[in-house]
Structures are given as structure tokens and as C-alpha cells.
Amino acid sequence: MTERAPRIRVQRRPVHGVLLLDKPLGLSSNDALQKVKWLLRAEKAGHTGTLDPLASGVLPLCFGAATKFSQLQLEAPKAYEAVALLGTTTSTGDAEGQVLAQCAVDPAMLTPERLLAVQAQFTGPIRQVPPMHSALKKDGKALYEYARAGIAVEREARDVTIHALKLALTHTEQAQPAIKIVVTCSKGTYIRTLGEDIGQALGCGAHLTFLRRTDTGGIGVERCVTLEALQAMDEDARMACVHPVETLLAQHTAVTLDDDNAGRFLSGMRRRGPWPDAPAVAVFGARPRVLLGVGHVRGGELIPDRLLSPLEIQQILESSPRAERGTLEATTL
Template sequence: MINRSDIEHIPVNGLLLLDKPGGLSSNQALGCAKRLLQAKKGGHTGALDPIATGLLPLCFGNTTRIAGIFLDFDKTYEVTIHLGETTDTGDTEGEVVSRSPVNISITSIEQALDQFRGKLQQVPPMYSAIKKGGVPLYKLARKNQLIEREPREVIVHNLEVHDYSENNLSLTVKCSKGFYIRSLAMDLGEVLRCGGHVQVLRRVEVGRYSVHDAITLQELEAIPGHEERRNQLMQTDHALNHLVKFEIPEEKALSFCQGQTVPLTAPRWDGLGLIYSADGTFLGLGECDGVGSICPKKVFA
């Protein structure tokens, strides 16, 4: 039988789909999960604001090396924007800086939303983790320092209105990385000339992963024992099973794991692929070099 001290020293690797509660920062939620799993190393794959709930993929151990891949995934949010009030943060955590009467039809709102669909240039909010001179913008914002921000190209794949009542506009937004829902709320409020801020925000999808497959901190804590809780983790290769899979001969596995290129014996592919040995062991991530070889990018074996 494995005792408690042995469990605490077993490396914890894998991906946890967490349904983050409101009121916690992403780092605080990560800290809670690390404690419950007795994991030494962990990281999130794209922060959620403290007021936001929903899907927060967490990587542990050597799986933290794929966190950057998740950052590139599209995200889907359910958001309620309250029109008629502007806050300094763009959400309910901030102070109200202006109020305006709202007498806007849903038709006018739909017309205004058209300019936020497809490719667009978006200016990030001051209250963000983007750094200027090595300092996060939110720290400068707290000192009442307004810094000019360069617009960034983002994509809104889908923007759907669900409800509009009592100045509350409910939307579903599927967007590319780098898109700020708070900027959408503030920009829409500006276009409508009444102001607006995020009242409720929930992330429901990251890439192909859904919040319906996630676990809450309360549910994780209710599972008795660290070993049982670790059964909730998805292994690294399973977390990336949307990638092409390629098997290399057993005699080439060591070369791959040592960072050497190995011959490609199947049709080439674009981007990263999952590389396995002939016995089914996951070795790591590799790319085709275009001249008949596989180049190791991240080795896990």
C-alpha cells in the first residue's frame, strides 16, 4: 500500500479542467488546486478575471510545458454587459465613473455589434496584465497613470445576443486569443453613447474543451485522498489528442528523446504532432522539417 509520504513525493503531471469560482484570481484558484493535488509545480493556461467563472485549464508538472499551446486556442464566453454605467476597470470590481440614461432598442444594439464581428483592432484595457516597461498595466492604472496602448488584431468568430432587459445585455462571444471581453463592454458602451461594463462573465470553452467537462474546487476537495484526486488529471498526450499522431521505430526512440532528428516514414504534416514509440510510449512533440525528418520540439519520455 502507498502511504501518505509516498503520495506526496510522486510527481504530479497532467491537465486539470477546473471550473473556477468567482472571487478568486486565476493564481489563487491554481494554488487551491495544487494544495488539493499535493502538486509542486503548476500553471494556468490563460487568466480569468476574479469576477469571472468557468473553464480554467491547469497544467501540472511537465505538462506545464504545453501551456503555451492552450494560450493560442479560441475561447467562448457568456457575458452580461450592463449598459448605462462605465467603471474604471470595465467590470463590477471597479468604481463607477459615469452614468447615462439608456433608451436603446435591440435593433440599434444589433447594428452596433456588427462592428465587433470578424477581424478587428482592439485596444487592451488599462486593467490588464500586459506590461509596459516591465510593469503590468493594472499596477499603473491603480496609480491613476493612463498609458497609451497599441491596438491588437483579434478575431470574433461568433457574437450572439441572447437577451436584453433592464439595461442588461446577454451575449455569447467566441473569440481568438488576446480578445478582452471588458474592452468589448466598454467599446460597445462608447458606440451606444451610454457606457457599459461587464456584470457577469463565464468562460465556457477553451479550444475543444468545455466547462461541462470541468470540476469545481469543492468537487475536487470532496474526493477523498490525493491519489484519487489525481485521477481527475488528463495525461499530456490526451490533452493534445487533436494533433496528428506518429509512431517511430523502437530503435529511433532514444535518438528522438536525446533531441536528434529521426527519419519520417509517413506522409508529412503541418505543425506539431504527437510522437510515440512502437510500444505506445508517448515520447513528446515533434514537427516535420520539410526534408524527410521529424524534429523534436518537446520531449516528455
């Protein structure tokens, strides 16, 4: 009987920031998060919305204080590239499902003019019926749980917006006709459903064989690191891949407060100043420049919405180069 090797206990530590992961195929978003959390030895982590195991691409992972702002990426517009195989529909809308129907595809019907017409049909505000194989909940249960039990649930169509759409005829490696889809869309858009609906509009049905998220909230895939590359790095190099918490707040108006006002803002007090009204503001301390939280400005008042804790700010300052540290710790903590 062989003895089991002793289990290595990972010493966790506070990590605050965002790691931009290029999620690989075949891995769930939560599995990817747990692997990166282990590699960074991070205490607290969360992701900004799931990607299907069969999808790759941009998946911002939040650590420590950044988890307070993960909802912002859930709300952000997304961009995808996908390929829909024509002539075959499946139970899941992608290659994982059982084939439901097949029909011949007439290439003569796939003219540039036809594709442009379908492209226009699905650009702008549209309505989608959520797929059964999704995490959307009905009576406290995810729809995919009903689907796995063979139960079909009534779903109401939802309003989503396709900001930009480009369709192009392509072919698979087996020379089967397919449609390449490049899309920018609002939150809540199901690309599998979009592929199915495009196939239906073309009169032959379709299902996705490829899906890659290329952007979320202005964070492009070119800024992301792969899990494979991260695993090959030493610990310092991995930590260098962790971006500041404010990476999630690029669309916010920046406001910087002096030491006295920073301390009061951190205690939840409103501050008065010469700021124009703004619905989303990222608030920083001046010495050193460190994120304090987010708020909004109304009628010359800066109103706190979500704040970092004094401990989180202290840990962020302690992990920064000493040259960047200043008096904020003494004056506001």
C-alpha cells in the first residue's frame, strides 16, 4: 500500500487588483479563477461574469478590494468572435449538444446581399429567448439543471442591444459552410442564441463551433495573459501581472482629494467641491495617489457609494514601491 504524499498547505496573503486572463478552452470560469487564486496565493477572489467552457478569451479576475467593483464588468458591453456552422441545430446551440436537425445548405442563397440583410436584421435593439442551457435561474434553479433533467421551461424574451455586427461567409476545416460572426453587444446577450437566430434567418439553422471574447468594458484580449504563461512564471512575475484595482474603473471620472478630505470621504462623509455632476466617479487620495472608492457627484457634492477599507488601502500601499508611499496612511487610516 503506497503512502499518500503530504498535502502542501498554501500560505494565503492579501492580493488587491485585477488579473486579465485569456481563459483557455475547456475550463470553466470558476476553475480558471481557482487556479489563478492558487498561483497568486490570494486570500479573496472573484470573477466578472462567466465564460462557457467552450469559449476562450477575456476574463478579468478580481482579487481583494477589486471584488467590490466586479459588478461593473458584468454590466459592461462585450465583444466576441464566433463561428456558426450552417445546416445543423443542436440541443445546446453549440458543439456540445445533441444534433436536433440537419438540412442541406444552398451556397447560392448565401450572397453578400443576403448576409447584409440578416446583419441589419440583428443590429440594434433585439429580443432574445434565453437558451435552456444557461445559468439563468427559474424558481431558484439554473435553467441548465432543468435541461439536464429533460424539462423545458417557459422563458420570456429579453431585450438586448447589438451595438455592432459583421457577418462573413467562411468554411470549416471539413469545407462545410459557416458564418463568421464579429459582434459587440450589451450585457445579457447570448451569442449561442444569436448564432442560432442568424441560422434560422438564413433558412438552414446553425450552431456555434467557436466562441472567443475579445473585449469586455474596454479591456481587450491583447492585454491578457494565458494560464499557461502564468504557470511558467515565478511568483514576482505573476504578481507583476496583477493590475491596480482602478483598472475596472476606466470609464469613471477621476476625482483627487487632499489628505483632510480623503480621510473624511473614507469615513463615509460627503464632500463639497467644484465638480460637475457625474454618475460614476473614481476617488483617489493625493499623497500618495491611491484609490479610496467610488461615488457620484450631484449638485457639487461628492457622495460615497463604495469604499475601500482602511486595511485594504494600507495593504495596497505596503505592496507599492516605497517611493510611491506618502502621508495618506498617517492622515486617513
